[in-house]
Amino acid sequence: MKRRVAVVFGSRSVEHEVSIITAVQAMNTLDEERFEAVPVYVAKDGLWYTGSLLKTMDAFQDLGSIPSRAQRISLRPFSGRMTLSVESPRHGLAAHGVDTTPLGVDVALLCNHGTNGEDGTMQGMFELLGIPYTGAGVTGSALGMDKVLQKKVFLQAGIPVVPHVAFSRRAWLENPNDCLVLAEQHLRYPMFVKPANLGSSVGISRATDRETLRYAVDVASHFDRKLLVEQAVLNPREVNCAVLGNDNVVASACEEVFSTHAFLDYDAKYRVGYKASDRAVGVEKGEARHVPAELGEELTRRVQNLACQAFSALDCRGVARVDFLIDESQVVFVNEINTIPGALSYYLWEAAGMRYQDLLSRTIDLALEAFHDRKSNIVTYDVSDLLQLGSRGKSGSKNR
Template identity: 35%
Template structure:
């Protein structure tokens, strides 16, 4: 009997469109001889839409979009009663990026349903999604990272000048202002003076109630994919040729001007240290399945962990699959199968946990 794979895509997130790209590539690569594939499109309002058994490959991500007058609760109930077949083998791939998908919310829902799912669990997803929580945790384990401050919306509203003064005294210019929860560079700004700092605060607070301010360092950013459960392994590092101070949303997904360099231009010893640090960060966050760890490397070969992405972009040209192709020759389809098996392995391990006395 084939296993049913339900691929969740879209979502109530500013990274909605990126999710559709990742989901399209994933579904096209899944082995149809082994699996039945069911796309579940989630609208910007959070309503679930069942697209039925996928018979053909997806030509364009927009083919997954649907409009509906249903409600969130009714649509989820319909999925549970009319779509999900509990008498068969099932697995969920939450191909969702950002809040309401990558932050532990959907993972908690799937845990309650007792369904195996690809990727990280509740805690690792939630902590890694929150940049401040991640950095606070890394500080405990002496993971190298740039100097940072964080602010909550209410404290900034109560005394803006104190916030700006603290940033100038503790961080200085230039600095980066980011929503604590988010991805794909949405809401991130670079500030070189007080006026830019003010506008950056306002921009970041549009996307979250907590923000983080980081000191700028002169460095190249490496991206490392880590895959595994109990014995995670790191890919070779990759990097992008920088054409601007930082890559915003347009640079990453619209302009099409990113030029990847894989393997990254690093001395062998530095490359090894970067990979070891990526695995350490993965373990500290209790990750499972996959994650992409972004690490800065200076001209003096100092390293600083930037962030951990627990559901990185997954198109055929995204860093994660490309990195593994360069590391050990793993194809995109083989990588998807490997992640599916890791999800089942983790699920079966948890099934032996005793829940009664």
């Protein structure tokens, strides 16, 4: 029997639109012999929808019309296949309320990027719902989203990261000068200032002196309560490499990203004015990708090894993409991990000889494998079992 795959996407994230593209591509690529795609679209207001029209890009030309064209999904706090239900208005004479029909999905293919999807929240919900889901679990996803904690884990695992300092928004508001001095004591200009938990370069700026640093931290402080200042890698090569697996992992081909990221300088920002609601503050994006990256054998192997190490250090699963900065003397730094990479990084796997359809099948199989692995854990005890466990090895346990 075909497995019903909930393809989950959208959600309250600055990467909502990118997620739609990832999901529609995935739904149209899934192996139809094995799987049936069930769209699960989370709108920007957090309501959940399904309906076959959500399998095409056309449906998303006018996001405002989706509520009238798609069916609402309700969630029940049970565990198992029946927790997601489709709501339909009740017809007939005494028409009150809605009827619900179980959606009956076997596994969720998570295609959300950024907040409320890639950060452990969606993963936590699917844990509670008892539905297997692709990609990293709660911990890996949350660490993958937090640029500060992620670096701590990397350092502990001996994975190279750029010199950096971090402080809270509260510390910044109460003692801005202490924060600036902290950064200047540990780092050289230019520096990059980032909110700890966002993506798509939102709220990130480059600082070249104390004045621009102050401004950059101010900008970032609108986006998160945790702020990160990194030493800039000068003229970096930006290289990405994806990783696939659960306990045993493999690395994809590497890509080099040539960005025309123009990090707006201080003057430009003041000229254009700054609003907290601006989408891509600080960055104008334009990118070209080159797969495979021309790194030579040795550097390619170093990047691939570090990618696998970074993936495992954060306890990731399924597929993720690790992004690197390489400096002029070929020193490699792990910049960040994306636990639900754009387009699920299929192009890096195609370059390694794996079709997108096979990547999706493998990712779903890994989700099911991880789910069964977790199911074998003991999560509840009967008191009598506990007593038995206790009395097995210890005499006199009755007194305990």
